[in-house]
Amino acid sequence: MTGSGAAAPIAPEPEHGPGPVAAADDVITWADFRAWERQVKSSGACSHPVRLHGRIDAIDLATGETAPVYDTSAEPGGVLHVACGNRRESRCPSCSAVYKRDARQLVRAGLTGGKGVPESVATHPCVFATLTAPSFGPVHSRRVRGKTVLPCRPRRDASKRACREHGRDISCNVRHSPDDPRLGRPMCPDCYDYEAAVLFNFHAGELWRRFTTYLPRHLARLAGVTGKRLRAELRIRYVKVAEYQARGVVHFHAVIRLDANTPDGFAPPPARYTPALLCDAIALAARAVRLDVPGSGPRIRLGFGRELDTRPIWCQDFAATGNPLDATAVANYIAKYVTKAVDVPGLPDTRIRHASEIGALRCPAHHKRMVATAWDLGARTSVGDPRLRLWAHQLGYGGHPLTKSRRYSVTFGYIRGERVTARQLERHPDGERDPWGRPLDETEVLVLATWSYAGTGYTLRTPAAELALVSADMARGR
Structure with missing residues (x-):
């Protein structure tokens, strides 16, 4: 077992039985270790679990008899660990891996069916589109052209190598590596x-709505x-x-599908609506989007960039890899972004509360200036939206990483409900029973749960914390 701190040694596991519960202060018994292991497994090896105090009791409605079902006093540390559910990989690799798998299933169900969606949706016109910022x-x-990396910004004309106002060299002959x-x-x-870049992030949701x-x-x-x-x-x-692109501006990857207007909502549309026709309509609609917003000076006109990519699914190559653009490739490609935020070292994961925090940021100067611009715009009456300060740590973008139309496929709640049902069947193959050995019936037994918040994260460097760190490391490796 590895970690940032030294772990206590584990006493040899006895051949018969769990071994003595009591041991020296510097030795962990196998009974304690197994209890910590079960605790970590119950929270999915979460890096920052929520700690709860409480108990569950059952009351027989016919007799009024009360029987205990569960009590956190029997857990290591006297608390129950519940997974934080954070989608960000930088915060909790284990919970973000679950979120990523759910997102993959959500996208894939709308492409090939499943999870209550008929498989006939695989025959509908469907396009993978990328809308970028200007x-x-x-x-x-x-x-990159094919497999050849081209120079970044070559300029042969000496008059175009420097900006007119400041005289800085704006040419670059370097063939940049991905990192x-x-x-x-x-x-x-x-x-x-910077002002237009931050405002584009802030109004990206409205641009998509239009x-x-x-x-x-x-x-x-x-x-x-x-x-x-x-x-x-x-x-x-x-x-x-x-x-987020490397310059700190968001763009959208979208799967757009056409369905017939029927009561069930999953029938194929008329034959005149082809994937090629949908690609042309997407290009025209993206170019038509315009939004005038107030800035510190004249009003700024926002819209999507000229780099627009539309590819019918099943018909073309995907991401220049030579692999078919199929449902698995699209679902994997979209799901990998839902757990990522601004992939820039030094940017905070939580909201900025005071301007002094911006000066202390240890991130690249470009992104630091975008944070400062969002903070300043949030205070100006001409812009008139204080939410810019709430999302300054995300460079102005406050939208959800993944959104969908109502009838594209199932919801995250549906997928999580299926997982809960599957775990209940795994723990109780013959059905859950009450403390009196009868099949659990809510009309006969009242189950009361009492919980209180005890904090977040691991309080001490315990084997449970070490196990969670190791599991998170393994999740990053996968």
């Missing part, structure tokens, strides 16, 4: 439009039908995930 100034980037720390950094920070409003209009025009007829014939379903 340029806010020249930045270092990694350009180059310069990626996403502006070549001239004074020319970079995109979903324009998409059926352009689809109807391309199909040669009225908007009323299109709404009567089909419905547009989607699931999208937000990803």
